[in-house]
Amino acid sequence: MLCWRLMSKGEKTGERHPPLVQVEPNIEEWPVFQLGRSKSNSAVVERTVQGEDGSSLKQRMEISAPGKYRLPGRFDYDVYSAVLELLEIRGGIPEGGALGFSLHELILLMDLEPSGRTYEEVKRSLRRIAATVLESDNAFWSNGAKRHISDTFRLWDVTFDAVADKNGYGSRHRIEFGKLFKRSFEERYLRGLDIEFYWGLDSPVAKRLYRLVDLKRAGAAVWSTDLFELQKQIPIGPYAYVSKIKEKVKAAHEELIQRGFLARVIYRQRSSVLYEVSEAFRTRRKGLELAGTKEEIVAIQLLTRSGLRGDVARDLVAKHGPAHCTRCANALPHQKGLRNPAGWLRKAIEHGYELPDTLPLLDTSTDASPPLLAERDNDHSSSVTEDVTPMSEGVESKVLPPVVADSRAQAIWDPLLKELPKDSNAPSISVWFEGVVPTTFEDSTLLLHVPNSFALEYIERRFGERLRSVLTEQVGPDAKLVLQAPDDASSTNYALPDRDKS
Numbered sequence: 001m002l003c004w005r006l007m008s009k010g011e012k013t014g015e016r017h018p019p020l021v022q023v024e025p026n027i028e029e030w031p032v033f034q035l036g037r038s039k040s041n042s043a044v045v046e047r048t049v050q051g052e053d054g055s056s057l058k059q060r061m062e063i064s065a066p067g068k069y070r071l072p073g074r075f076d077y078d079v080y081s082a083v084l085e086l087l088e089i090r091g092g093i094p095e096g097g098a099l100g101f102s103l104h105e106l107i108l109l110m111d112l113e114p115s116g117r118t119y120e121e122v123k124r125s126l127r128r129i130a131a132t133v134l135e136s137d138n139a140f141w142s143n144g145a146k147r148h149i150s151d152t153f154r155l156w157d158v159t160f161d162a163v164a165d166k167n168g169y170g171s172r173h174r175i176e177f178g179k180l181f182k183r184s185f186e187e188r189y190l191r192g193l194d195i196e197f198y199w200g201l202d203s204p205v206a207k208r209l210y211r212l213v214d215l216k217r218a219g220a221a222v223w224s225t226d227l228f229e230l231q232k233q234i235p236i237g238p239y240a241y242v243s244k245i246k247e248k249v250k251a252a253h254e255e256l257i258q259r260g261f262l263a264r265v266i267y268r269q270r271s272s273v274l275y276e277v278s279e280a281f282r283t284r285r286k287g288l289e290l291a292g293t294k295e296e297i298v299a300i301q302l303l304t305r306s307g308l309r310g311d312v313a314r315d316l317v318a319k320h321g322p323a324h325c326t327r328c329a330n331a332l333p334h335q336k337g338l339r340n341p342a343g344w345l346r347k348a349i350e351h352g353y354e355l356p357d358t359l360p361l362l363d364t365s366t367d368a369s370p371p372l373l374a375e376r377d378n379d380h381s382s383s384v385t386e387d388v389t390p391m392s393e394g395v396e397s398k399v400l401p402p403v404v405a406d407s408r409a410q411a412i413w414d415p416l417l418k419e420l421p422k423d424s425n426a427p428s429i430s431v432w433f434e435g436v437v438p439t440t441f442e443d444s445t446l447l448l449h450v451p452n453s454f455a456l457e458y459i460e461r462r463f464g465e466r467l468r469s470v471l472t473e474q475v476g477p478d479a480k481l482v483l484q485a486p487d488d489a490s491s492t493n494y495a496l497p498d499r500d501k502s
Contacts, residue, residue, distance in 0.1 A: 066131055130158045302329035328348040
């Protein structure tokens with residue numbers, strides 16, 4: 001499923017992300033990430049919540065960072081979100097709670113330009129989050145114990161591959177998630193976040209408000225709160241006057257209304273505010289939601305361990321049902337001569353292939369979820385996701401031959417690539433075209449082979465129009481450019497649009 005923001009920034013229209021990313025509600029509710037410019041290394045939030053039976057519970061959350069570290073801020077909020085998105089793409093938190101990753105993966109998800117400085121910033125951010133200590137006094141909800149608990153914990157530990165160069169290339173780093181964070185995933189105390197909408201917002205306060213309101217409304221159309229409590233949860237301030245709080249959230253309110261999340265913001269009484277979420281957003285959000293029953297979770301795990309991306313697996317289960325998906329996954333080991341098993345599995349689910357009535361269960365004892373980017377010699381290569389091209393029965397499995405450049409196509413491509421950086425603000429354009437091979441040039445059409453769908457989609461969005469413009473200048477008005485990737489039939493052929501249609 002390709003999901004679109006309701007009102008997204010023009011330059012990001014078409015960017016593909018998982019429909020929903022599973023997030024941990026405790027971290028969504030409490031202000032772990034600071035939005036101000038403070039260099040403080042500690043923050044305390046206290047409140048009293050009232051139960052339906054009239055009882056009250058005092059809660060206290062302290063966020064602290066040791067020594068040289070300051071508290072996580074707005075950039076760290078984005079890094080944290082990219083880590084959660086990578087988890088979603090992988091199909092959920094791995095068994096054992098450790099995630100292998102590369103800095104380049106996170107930078108791509110955050111839509112940042114790769115540079116030595118960017119790699120260092122993300123690296124420092126991951127360390128800063130790892131150093132942050134959360135101390136809960138009845139503030140952290142345990143879904144297993146069905147009560148608020150008091151404990152001290154950190155979100156994760158992070159280890160960096162010692163052989164990586166200054167840009168993070170040639171590395172496979174590791175995040176090991178903390179006990180309570182991991183437990184929430186194991187107990188399915190999660191909620192879906194529309195990550196496309198999050199990345200489309202500009203203001204850090206709007207990003208935070210969006211996630212907080214969407215969490216607290218719990219599926220309802222409205223959520224009401226006190227402004228003095230709200231500023232603690234964002235956090236901003238502290239401000240002593242209602243007028244000042246209103247002033248500080250005004251721009252965020254306007255952005256959330258403009259982008260289609262909020263329908264209205266209503267101030268009531270002295271310090272009360274009511275948020276009304278737009279019907280369009282609620283309808284779209286409900287359409288993306290997956291309840292997460294035991295059968296759905298098992299089906300998703302079967303699909304991801306068969307080679308499908310986590311977001312694709314969730315979409316298939318939501319659309320076709322866990323029983324059908326599980327049956328197709330169980331049939332996969334009995335198919336002979338498949339060059340791409342994951343591609344066959346996706347086709348079998350989507351097109352309802354005829355399968356035997358009785359199939360043995362698929363072994364799910366090992367975790368084989370594929371990475372977003374393949375573990376090759378550098379951080380630019382993308383994982384081999386599902387190729388949905390059906391293969392003939394009886395074909396022997398074999399390693400595909402290397403893609404070979406065509407001399408005529410190479411003669412067109414080399415000057416095009418040399419011309420491309422002149423009107424681009426990308427600091428290192430060559431990064432995005434490593435592994436791109438010009439394979440054919442016929443009838444004014446240049447065919448480029450891109451290593452994987454992740455790189456293909458990024459090149460489409462970031463450089464597509466410029467590529468076409470330069471090619472037209474070199475070849476003529478009939479010039480066409482086609483990108484091909486071997487690993488994702490949903491975007492295998494991308495022909496840049498004709499000028500009169502663009």
